[in-house]
Amino acid sequence: MVLVLRHMKYPLFITQHGELRRENNALVFSGELVKRVLPLGQINEIHCLARVSLTSGAIDILSEAGVPVHFYTTKSDYKGSFVNDASPRGKLHLAQAEHYLDGEKRLYIAEEIVKGMQNTMAFVLSRWGVNPVKLNSVEVSGGSVEELMGREAELWTHFYRYFGEAIGVEDFKRTRRPPEDEVNAMISYANAVVYGLAFSSAVKAGLDPSIGYLHSVSERRHSLPLDLADVFKPLYVFTTVKALVTEKKMKKSDFTKKGKAVYLSREGKRKLLEEEHELPFYDGLRGEAS
């Protein structure tokens, strides 16, 4: 498994409401707090995590540069994308569908995905100085995709336990829809961002994001980015969240509470994304890609 989710160029995250438009032939973001000329040559994709509108001038520049723009709700659920996808990819999509329909081929790919998850989990834990014995002892193989999903759940159970120990939280419990505490709020948000990155990578590779292998094809969610994101979550999400927790970087005001649900505030989102960008191996991966 080669870890190249990003290249030299950066994904740009916008966490404030605003507009993308063309000024003097350059792409300009003008938001509530800042106005910036965006060096499009340095950006490979744009993720709008707030209400951002695009003018037709901006769409011209973005499609010419081949930079996709992804939109999320303010709660960070994926909404949709603007992608300049002019070339037909019929053969690739047929092959992709064939690998889904052929049980043996699908099982092989699904198994590799779960193995990839196990590898990144073990890699991350060993960086934290944890010996993931229980995790490594899980035998990733199965006669069916359902069985593999079971192995995956087992891996996550072990991983959450190790993660809880690493951040000093006893009996860490993952809650979602809605996240019920600060740690879960950070995980949910970062997960959504990794989903967006995976979606973008799938689209750029020319693959149909709605056909995944571990996750079944469904009407509600694109299953390929769900497959891919899971492999990278330990690396991007949990390392970021652990750093923010153990270095006590988050403040009360970085979160908002609505009844039982806890979400990140705008400043909280910005901090989390910036921390993710500062990851030591984030640069390492970019270096390896050269």
Next chain:
Amino acid sequence: MRYYILVYDVNEKRVVKVHRLLRRYLQWRQRSVFEGYLADEELGELLRRLDSIIDESEDSVVFYSLPSDKVVHSFHIGAPPDRFENVL
């Protein structure tokens, strides 16, 4: 793809044009300094566009090319130069 540090010395009359062109491709660092990664075809495109703006008899643009931004360590005194922010 290589990492470029670009410095320029251009007659006042054309400096705005050059600046506007460069900021579409690279990260602005200081008044006449830009940095960033460029693919070969992007570099070619940038060179062609620069060439049509500058006057060869009095303007010059210098490109320093590096394999990656990791091989160069910089420090500064005075106000910090602009940093590329990928979270807005």
